[in-house]
Amino acid sequence: MSSRPILSSFALKFLSPLTTLVKSAPFSRVLGSRRLLAFAMFALIAMSAAMPSAFAQRPADKNLDRAGNVVHKVVGSALGSVADIAKMHDNGHDHSNNDDDNRTDRHDDERDDDGSRHSGGRNSSNSDDDDNGGGNDDRGRRGNNDDDDDNNNDDRDRDSSTNNSSSGNGSNDGGGSSSGNDGDRCNCIVMRLDDVQDEWVRDVQLALLNRLISNHVHTSTAIIMKDFGNDSAIVSKVREGGDAGLFEYSIHGWDHVDYATLSLEEQKSTLEKAKAKLVDVLGKDSDIFVTPYNNFSENTLSAMDQLGMTIISSDETDLFPAAPKESPLYPNIAHMPQTINFAEQVGEVKVLRPLNEIVSAVSADIRDKGYAVLTLHPQDFTQYKGTEVQNEVNPVAMLRLEQFIKSARDAGFSFAGFEQALEDNHPDLSTIPDKSKPYESVLTPSPGSSFSVNSEVTVTGRAFDDTAIKSVEVRTTDSSYRAASTDNNFEDWTETVQMPSAPGTVDIIAKATDIEGKQTWVYVPVNVTQ
Numbered sequence: 001m002s003s004r005p006i007l008s009s010f011a012l013k014f015l016s017p018l019t020t021l022v023k024s025a026p027f028s029r030v031l032g033s034r035r036l037l038a039f040a041m042f043a044l045i046a047m048s049a050a051m052p053s054a055f056a057q058r059p060a061d062k063n064l065d066r067a068g069n070v071v072h073k074v075v076g077s078a079l080g081s082v083a084d085i086a087k088m089h090d091n092g093h094d095h096s097n098n099d100d101d102n103r104t105d106r107h108d109d110e111r112d113d114d115g116s117r118h119s120g121g122r123n124s125s126n127s128d129d130d131d132n133g134g135g136n137d138d139r140g141r142r143g144n145n146d147d148d149d150d151n152n153n154d155d156r157d158r159d160s161s162t163n164n165s166s167s168g169n170g171s172n173d174g175g176g177s178s179s180g181n182d183g184d185r186c187n188c189i190v191m192r193l194d195d196v197q198d199e200w201v202r203d204v205q206l207a208l209l210n211r212l213i214s215n216h217v218h219t220s221t222a223i224i225m226k227d228f229g230n231d232s233a234i235v236s237k238v239r240e241g242g243d244a245g246l247f248e249y250s251i252h253g254w255d256h257v258d259y260a261t262l263s264l265e266e267q268k269s270t271l272e273k274a275k276a277k278l279v280d281v282l283g284k285d286s287d288i289f290v291t292p293y294n295n296f297s298e299n300t301l302s303a304m305d306q307l308g309m310t311i312i313s314s315d316e317t318d319l320f321p322a323a324p325k326e327s328p329l330y331p332n333i334a335h336m337p338q339t340i341n342f343a344e345q346v347g348e349v350k351v352l353r354p355l356n357e358i359v360s361a362v363s364a365d366i367r368d369k370g371y372a373v374l375t376l377h378p379q380d381f382t383q384y385k386g387t388e389v390q391n392e393v394n395p396v397a398m399l400r401l402e403q404f405i406k407s408a409r410d411a412g413f414s415f416a417g418f419e420q421a422l423e424d425n426h427p428d429l430s431t432i433p434d435k436s437k438p439y440e441s442v443l444t445p446s447p448g449s450s451f452s453v454n455s456e457v458t459v460t461g462r463a464f465d466d467t468a469i470k471s472v473e474v475r476t477t478d479s480s481y482r483a484a485s486t487d488n489n490f491e492d493w494t495e496t497v498q499m500p501s502a503p504g505t506v507d508i509i510a511k512a513t514d515i516e517g518k519q520t521w522v523y524v525p526v527n528v529t530q
Contacts, residue, residue, distance in 0.1 A: 185370025186424035186521055188416040189362055189408055190336065191219040192313060192375045194252055194290060196238060198231035201391045205378045209237045211398060213246055215405050216505065216525055218415040220313075222252035222290035225274035229281040239282055244504035245477045248417030249278060250288035250313075260297040268303035275307065287311060288418050294338060301330045311336055311418045313373060322369060324425060336418050339365040339372040342404075343380040343397070348387035350380050352400055359407050366413060370425040374404075414523050420477070424511065424521055438465040438520045440472070440512040450527040455499045457508070461522070463490040465514040476500065477507045484510070499528050 191212065196205070212219050221238055229235060241247030253259065254270035262270070271289065279285050287309040291300065294315040301320065304312060312320070315338045320327050323334040340361040343350040358374065365372035381401075383392040408415070416424070442461040451457050461484075463469045469490040473481035476497050484495035490512070500506055508524040 185366070185519070186414070186416060186421050187366055187412065188371050188414045188421050188424070188521075189366070190313075190371060190373045190418055190421050191217055191415055192222060192250075192290060192338065192373050192418075193219050193377075194222045194375060195224060195256070195377050195379070196221045196234070196252070197224045197227040198229065198234055200227075201378050201382055201389060202231065202234065203391050204382050204393050205234060206237055207393045207398070208376070208378060208381050209241060211401065213241050213244065215402070216246065217405060218246055218248070218417050218420065218507075220248045220250045220288065220290070220417045222250045222313075223278070224252050224254075224256050224292075225277045226254050227256075229277065235281060242282060242284065243502060245500075245506045248288070248419060249282060249284055249286045250290050250311075250418065251275065251278065251286050252290045253292045256292045258293045258295050259291055259300050260295045262299070264299040264302055267299055268306060271303055271307055271309070288313070290314075301327075301333055304333055305330055310334060311422065313337060313418065323422060324369065334422055336371070336373055336422065338375045341375040341377075341380075342401070343377070349384050350377075350382075352380070352397055355400060355403055355407065358404055359411075362408065362413070363411065371416075371421045376401075414521070424509075437518045438463055438469055438512040438514045440464075440510060440520045440522050442508070442510050442522050442524050445508070445524065445526055447524050448527065450529050451499045453499055453501050453503060453528055453530060456496050457499060457526075458494060458496050459484075459508055459510065459524075460492070460494045461510055462492055463512040465512075465518075468515045470513045470515045472513075473511045475509050477509070481511065499526075503528050503530050 193208070193212070209221075219241065221241070223238070238247060238249075242249060251271065251274045254274045259267055275285055287307075288311040289296075289300070289304055289309055291312065291314045296312065296314055296319070298319070300312070304310075310332060311334050313336050316322065317335075317337070320330075320333075320335040323336050327333065327335070340353070340358055342358065343352050345351075362372040362374060379389050381394055381397040383390045383394050405415075440461065440463045442459060444460045445451075445457060459474050461472070463472050472484040472486070472490050472493045472495075474484050474495040474497055475481045476499070478500055479497065482495055482497070484490075484493040486493040497508060504527075505525055506528055508526060510522045510524075511519055512522075513519045
């Protein structure tokens with residue numbers, strides 16, 4: 001049975017009910033006329049996620065007729081829950097149950113990750129296949145997704161278009177949330193990639209790193225430093241993302257061990273070794289510690305404090321509050337915990353989470369804290385032979401990642417590293433209720449523009465607010481904010497920024513602040529050439 005009859009039948013059976021649903025008066029009252037189009041797009045994304053999931057549940061050699069029936073059932077149930085998903089996103093329903101489930105199984109999940117690394121062995125392939133193995137195989141499977149790539153590029157431009165996404169984000173912030181943190185938020189997602197290391201499912205790692213780079217996704221690569229530095233393909237790809245301004249380097253321990261079981265001196269000495277080796281291999285230090293097994297102790301915080309490390313990421317814990325809150329004992333360390341992982345451990349294999357579950361958890365954390373952290377592992381994207389991890393890309397997992405990236409950008413969220421997310425995210429100090437954020441746009445340069453290294457670039461834009469704009473500040477990814485100048489209360493503003501000294505991709509970031517402390521960020525990716 002070909003995919004065309006399945007999709008034709010799907011369109012006849014399910015798009016008509018979706019149209020009726022969108023036109024209904026109760027539905028309009030729930031979402032409002034301004035959000036109907038966004039809802040319809042979200043519904044299609046959720047249903048497209050369900051189809052590959054249905055096929056993923058059956059071996060490739062099963063009859064496609066049976067898979068087609070599964071698709072009809074899954075999509076039918078998806079339609080029934082789409083309205084609930086949309087209302088959950090817009091009205092701020094509590095998603096703590098998902099978070100609790102994630103916290104409950106996180107030890108088994110991370111420990112099984114570590115076990116599969118060792119039981120699976122070093123699945124290294126011929127080094128000549130570094131760029132022609134799993135990565136190219138995966139790109140071949142994506143031959144029909146070229147339109148998605150174009151859409152992703154368009155999504156990156158969302159904030160620099162005439163219509164700023166802050167109006168969409170405002171729907172999350174309005175409605176009288178009592179969290180107290182609805183104000184100065186970056187509305188961004190930290191993509192945390194754990195277990196980066198030499199040779200481990202090498203083709204899959206390379207394909208995943210390539211996919212993140214090609215989609216211009218800022219990612220924090222959490223590296224196991226003892227096992228990193230000898231695989232030239234992995235090192236070069238990580239360095240490529242770092243030089244392009246996309247990959248932030250973070251430390252995932254010297255060894256992948258539970259740091260809560262180590263003494264203070266052991267933690268300090270191993271973190272010190274990890275930092276030194278990172279400088280030796282990649283030429284950059286890191287003050288970010290992504291804890292193995294999502295676990296740490298007060299000795300971890302003490303060791304980090306002595307070494308000047310400023311960010312820790314595990315999962316939710318009572319031991320240390322999540323940023324932007326601070327610990328009175330360690331005010332110089334921010335905890336930015338995992339929101340949800342991309343795949344959960346079921347028995348001895350990884351199972352992809354449904355797209356709507358990931359989107360809901362991320363949206364809830366952004367609403368509550370201003371940012372979210374999504375954890376990926378290379379083994380989330382592998383094929384399995386029984387319970388053994390294979391050095392072969394799972395195209396369904398790659399498609400799910402593409403769908404999430406697009407869903408996030410459609411919702412007005414951006415991607416950032418830990419440091420950038422923390423810098424652009426602050427507690428709301430305003431005591432005056434404010435129903436909207438500033439409206440801001442960057443007029444020039446346009447996304448994708450190219451500039452020479454070290455060149456001066458003039459950035460222009462406009463900013464409005466229901467009350468008044470207090471300031472507009474501009475910077476690049478690797479520089480500090482500078483105040484923009486204006487002659488008309490920031491209705492038009494301008495500032496000059498300097499491009500970095502190395503070729504790559506860099507974001508020009510404009511931040512508008514109103515008199516009540518509400519802030520909006522606009523990201524414009526540009527290319528830096530020699």
